[in-house]
Amino acid sequence: MKMNGAQMVCEALIAEGVKTVFGYPGGAIMNVYDEIYKQDGFEHILNRHEQAAVHAADGYARATGEVGVAMVTSGPGFTNAVTGLATAYMDSIPLVVISGQVPLSLIGTDGFQEIDAVGISRPCTKHNYLVRELSELPRVLKEAFHIARSGRPGPVLVDIPKDITAEFGDFVYPDSVNIESYKPTVKGNNRQIDKAVEAIIKAKKPLLYIGGGAVLSNASDLIRQLAEMTQIPAVETLMARGVMGDSNPLLIGMLGMHGNYASNMAMSETDLVIALGARFDDRVTGKLSEFARYADIIHVDIDAANIGKLVDVDYPIVGDLRNVVENMLTGLEGAVKPARYSDWREILNQYDTLHPLSFQDSDEVIKPQWVIERIGQLLGEQAIITSDVGQHQMWVAQYYPFDRPRQWINSGGLGTMGFGFPAAIGAKRGCPDKTVINITGDGSILMNVQELVTAAEYKIPVINVILNNHFLGMVRQWQSFFYDQRYSETDLSFQPNFKALAEACGGIGYDVTTKEEFDAALQDAIEQNRVTFINVAVNRFENVLPMVPAGGALYNMILADKKETK
């Protein structure tokens, strides 16, 4: 069929089953927007900032497992989108971002709103394209979706010069992709898997170390089976919360810088680490030479470059987690008695009894951890929780009872403040039946606060719970611990009127200073079905504990004061 490049873009999106595109128009992408106006195959959400558009597409992708799509114009539109690309890249989130570019004839001339998008985004995309002729556009779009979602997922940028979107040509959307130089390894090597199974059978203190890859590969059910069958205890990274399920007795908790005592001790004492889609991030391992120092390591990952990058691995297995764990299950069937690791589990239970995850609740002031526990009690599995970056993020990871994968959406790798609200908008669009709550901080929320307008316009009822400590709390905590309480530029005493701000943009605001007010506000916010800010005044100087100081060994934690148990 004959059509212009802009129409081809729309047709390709429809062929890929895209239902929602998040974006922001401008000169170089206007031809595509003109076709968006004419079509009704997908909806377009006009975010109020390109960064937010990409985060929204990202939140959509994380919540649904599908490829998220965002569209921006050239120059500043694209540069605004870069933080979104980098955020998705660090957490391996499948996105296709389409950017307009100046016409081919102007490329290289410092034309109006020209910027080298492919050059800038190279280190923060899985792959990117500058389309050079119309005839390659359908193939490039097809490949972009394929690359984004296959192998280790990631964002793909397609930069399209304006004249190409205007030009007419034949459109045939390819139904398959063949990129000879790109063939991700999906099937794990059977001999390696057999060896790993042997190692598991011989181990006395094995530990499942579950990472975000478990969510990305939808392997949660199989990993739960693996744990169940072998009765091997598990720790989760920040990105894997929900994989085992909060009520699972085999889940020890989250490990790492703000992991609980038993999880970090488990990692320090295990004799066999079974790493499933985890990448030994420095926020997880602490001092590398002390990390899992008594253990052999099985590492399963779809990305060969993750294996052996930071630690020496004894049983490397490159492959998709679903495939590998399925094979492990076959190999382990009947091979381990459930009682085999009971002494090990008992040790870990004792550690947990010794130093449980805990905080000192109060009747005078709301503790941020209480708010999170409360939301968990009231909504539990029914909610999707997004967050920004800071103390509140860590408290959510520690205290929210996540029951399933894709219930917890946060920027782990890049740690992008401003991610939570737009991501919540995307998640809500993808999962309209869930209550979507962004648990955020008074610093972070301002980094994409304009999305109030987006959420109000499109009636996307996202609840933002602002844990307001009048501080850039996480930085303040480091200043308290490591910089002699010199609170350099972290005091946020000067604040906007959050309630009024929400209302000025078409939302609803609540100021909350007591637990009762919080319950009432949350209840009302759920019923109102509109975008809301619940501004909760919380204890200013609360710290996230336990804490492994950066670069320290996992077993050397700053613990909550013993008296402070609940």
Place this chain on the structure above:
Amino acid sequence: MMAETRRVISVVVENESSVLSRVSGLFAGRGYNIDTLTVAPLPGTNRSRITIVTKGNERILEQITKQLHKLIPVYKVVEHEEMIEKEMVLVKFPIEESLADIQALCEAYNGGIVNVGVHMIIGMVADEPNRIRHFIEATSRYNPIEIVRGGVVAIER
């Protein structure tokens, strides 16, 4: 710290405009070392071969190979072990120097005189990288005006 070793890597890539920046950007962004980098199209294909001389400890060298593999337009990464390695150098000498001596020197390193003009003599040598180093040292007594070194190319034996 693990010991650093030298490694010659050949990367066969799709001939697309940004592929060289993907490869060199990977090295820059991840802090890997590039001693030399040579690139040319492979005859009769739409592919190019990039030859990189790098150094690093074992973990880094393994990462370099794996990260290169991850680039979408990369077909093949060869870490050379048994190889023939050659590098080329062009040297410009003042015409006042002894043509015969320079010719003898170049021939000792598998090369020769490639041009003699009114003001200068140009010699060319292609040899193994450490022999090239020796050759360049040896040229110093003939007051070279300009030395242009090519990168390493290698082929598996």
